[in-house]
Amino acid sequence: MIQAVGNRLFVGDAAGDPDLHILDAYGGDLIVSLGRRGEGPGEFAGPIVGLAVVRPDTMAVWVYDGFKFMRVDESRTLNAETPTITPQEAPFLARATWLDSLTIVGVRRELEERFVFFDIAGERIATVPGALLGGDTIPMTERVRASINFALCARMEAPGFALAYWDAGRVELYDHKAGRPVVADVPYPSEPDFTRVRGEMRFRMGRHHYTECSASNDYVYALYSGQTSLGQTTDADEVSHGQEVHVFDWEGQYVGKLHLDTPMFGLSVDEQAGWLYGTSLLDAGVYRFRLPTPGMP
Secondary structure (H helix, E strand, C coil), rough: CCEEEEEEEECCCCCCCEEEEEECHHHHHHEEECEECCCCCCHHHHCCEEEECCEEEEEEEEEEECCCEEECCCCCCCCCCCCCECCCCCCCCCCCEEEEECEEEECCCCCCCCCEEECCCCCCCEECCCCCCCCCCCCCCHHHHHHCCCCEEEEECCCCEEEECCCEEEEEEEECCCCEEECCCCCCEEEEEEEEEECCCEEEEECCEEEEECCCCEEEEECCCCCCCCCCCCCCCHHHHHEEEEECCCCCCEEEEEEEEEEECCEEECCCCCEEECCCCCCCEEEEECEEEHHHH
């Protein structure tokens, strides 16, 4: 995970110990490394799965470890005084992020409680049903397996969010109430790979599609892999990387494609500065790419 915040980069470390690094966005110098695994105050209960800037507060990011959000800035300590929000009454959020300065949205596996909204105290304020990939003829357990891996990104200026699926060529765009989604006009549309096994349909990992996304007020940037999925390759890290970034507007129109000269795993776009940042598990690198025109894909 990576998030650009002005002249700083917040980078989640998949290996942990420490879990989070803050870098200078221009020179790449390490400023500070923070965090350790644990269940105590100021500790990360799991790998970092979300980084979000909550405007107008642009001096920090909110870090999501799968269980709680912590506000992290450049201070060199995380402790009991670190602002923390734990979403209540909704275990097993597959992903969660800030939708605006007052609202968190979480995505679950259940059809009737697909989207759950929380206030800044972590209290549930709304639940919205949604859909999973696969048709009604597919067993629900297999639809969950096909739908559980996705990237989540949100825009805050005019609240909305996007889901970009790992196991299907599909990007869904939602408004701030998680109404009926707009399905983006992706260049390589595809459904999950279901196959019949002993008379029943089963999900089979076939090909990785979208592994990360970043959103601005105007565009959604989705990192496309296209690599053969685990079970059909020996390189787990390579599968999760991509060199194509597909760009969509919030009406779902395909705007264009950016080609990166190095495979990336994480993605963050700073349109105002004209940079796209990425991370790689292949060499533990952090990269910066110039957008074709600042503020435009």
